[in-house]
Amino acid sequence: MKILVVDDDGFALQLLDRQLANLGFSNVVSCNHAREALTRLESDAAYFGLVFCDLQMPEIDGVEFVRQLVRIGYRGGLALVSGEDERVLRTAERLARAHHLDVLGALHKPVTLSALQGLLSLRHASRCDAPESARHIYTPQQLRAALDGNQLINHYQPKVSLASGELVGVESLVRWQHPDDGLVEPEHFVGIAEKHGLIDDLTRVVLVTALRHGGAWHAGGLPLQVAVNISMENLGVLDFPDMVEREAAAAGMPLTHLVLEVTESCLMKDPLSPLDILTRLRLKRIGLSIDDFGTGHSSLAQLRDIPFTELKIDRSFVHGASRNSYLQVILEASLAMARQLGMKTVAEGMEERADWNLLRTCSCDVAQGYLVGKPMPAADLPAWLREWEGRRGELTSRPA
Numbered sequence: 001m002k003i004l005v006v007d008d009d010g011f012a013l014q015l016l017d018r019q020l021a022n023l024g025f026s027n028v029v030s031c032n033h034a035r036e037a038l039t040r041l042e043s044d045a046a047y048f049g050l051v052f053c054d055l056q057m058p059e060i061d062g063v064e065f066v067r068q069l070v071r072i073g074y075r076g077g078l079a080l081v082s083g084e085d086e087r088v089l090r091t092a093e094r095l096a097r098a099h100h101l102d103v104l105g106a107l108h109k110p111v112t113l114s115a116l117q118g119l120l121s122l123r124h125a126s127r128c129d130a131p132e133s134a135r136h137i138y139t140p141q142q143l144r145a146a147l148d149g150n151q152l153i154n155h156y157q158p159k160v161s162l163a164s165g166e167l168v169g170v171e172s173l174v175r176w177q178h179p180d181d182g183l184v185e186p187e188h189f190v191g192i193a194e195k196h197g198l199i200d201d202l203t204r205v206v207l208v209t210a211l212r213h214g215g216a217w218h219a220g221g222l223p224l225q226v227a228v229n230i231s232m233e234n235l236g237v238l239d240f241p242d243m244v245e246r247e248a249a250a251a252g253m254p255l256t257h258l259v260l261e262v263t264e265s266c267l268m269k270d271p272l273s274p275l276d277i278l279t280r281l282r283l284k285r286i287g288l289s290i291d292d293f294g295t296g297h298s299s300l301a302q303l304r305d306i307p308f309t310e311l312k313i314d315r316s317f318v319h320g321a322s323r324n325s326y327l328q329v330i331l332e333a334s335l336a337m338a339r340q341l342g343m344k345t346v347a348e349g350m351e352e353r354a355d356w357n358l359l360r361t362c363s364c365d366v367a368q369g370y371l372v373g374k375p376m377p378a379a380d381l382p383a384w385l386r387e388w389e390g391r392r393g394e395l396t397s398r399p400a
């Protein structure tokens with residue numbers, strides 16, 4: 001792979017050069033000036049597979065450089081390097097991603113060999129993922145046929161108490177069991193369902209299946225809370241609460257153990273009917289969770305207007321929080337607010353032991369994420385639970 005490094009600081013340039021050589025990358029072009037780098041890239045944008053760019057440069061700074069990369073149609077990887085503080089670096093990283101550049105990450109100066117190695121291994125990993133993202137796009141007709149042909153199934157991801165490690169519930173996550181493509185993740189078809197008027201049917205299938213599994217768990221002595229995702233788009237049909245009540249009764253699932261995780265869409269046509277429906281769902285003792293709290297439209301205004309019982313903190317505030325003091329401040333404030341409003345708190349994206357310990361210390365109620373368990377078919381839950389019972393003690397042995 002050909003690599004281009006641009007930095008106005010000659011020493012930093014030399015250092016990165018040598019480190020890359022140590023890691024076996026010998027084909028490295030170094031530039032002292034951003035303009036020179038752009039000229040090189042412009043003459044053959046496909047030649048370079050990776051660009052390291054300093055943020056703080058005279059004439060053209062890193063942000064403008066990123067904009068120029070987009071203009072010349074650069075398609076390779078990008079790594080940002082800077083001595084600026086964490087937040088500036090992260091913001092620049094997000095900005096580059098928003099331009100659809102293939103951003104590997106950001107490195108602090110002085111760059112360490114291990115940080116560089118970590119970043120380059122990401123390059124390798126994202127290459128390996130390429131066939132996955134090349135999966136084809138489905139038509140609404142195919143999705144309709146899948147709905148009718150019972151190809152949509154639920155997986156369940158465990159939610160456990162941070163204090164005791166006890167399994168308290170599961171979140172239902174839809175998958176498409178595709179006859180040719182295997183198990184298809186929701187990001188490949190939920191958008192299509194939303195755009196083509198299939199989202200009500202999709203939600204209904206997920207809900208009915210989840211209620212049936214929930215009813216069976218309750219009957220079998222495992223009184224789990226079952227969460228189902230709904231979007232505000234689902235809340236245009238006024239008899240939604242009655243439908244939920246009917247289906248829950250048929251499945252033997254108590255409404256007190258059903259939680260609807262609500263995400264808001266920015267395309268709300270009629271703001272009154274969701275309020276009507278959500279209020280009636282609450283009157284039926286169904287739990288309402290504000291999903292992905294802190295992002296997009298899951299905002300304070302929603303907390304003010306809707307009788308939520310649970311606050312689900314978005315994974316982007318949880319993952320890596322133990323290493324990021326800004327995230328810790330946001331987390332603590334969100335948790336304190338939820339507590340004062342009498343809401344239960346759930347942390348999504350729990351993947352690391354250090355984040356687990358942090359969220360325990362902050363008295364968050366429930367955790368969900370790979371550290372606990374991945375989404376799985378209903379039939380795998382008993383085996384997961386046995387495995388979890390064997391290791392939960394170690395995660396909860398220390399007092400929070």
Ligand SMILES: [Mg+2]
Binds near residue numbers: 171229261291
């Ligand atoms: Mg959710």
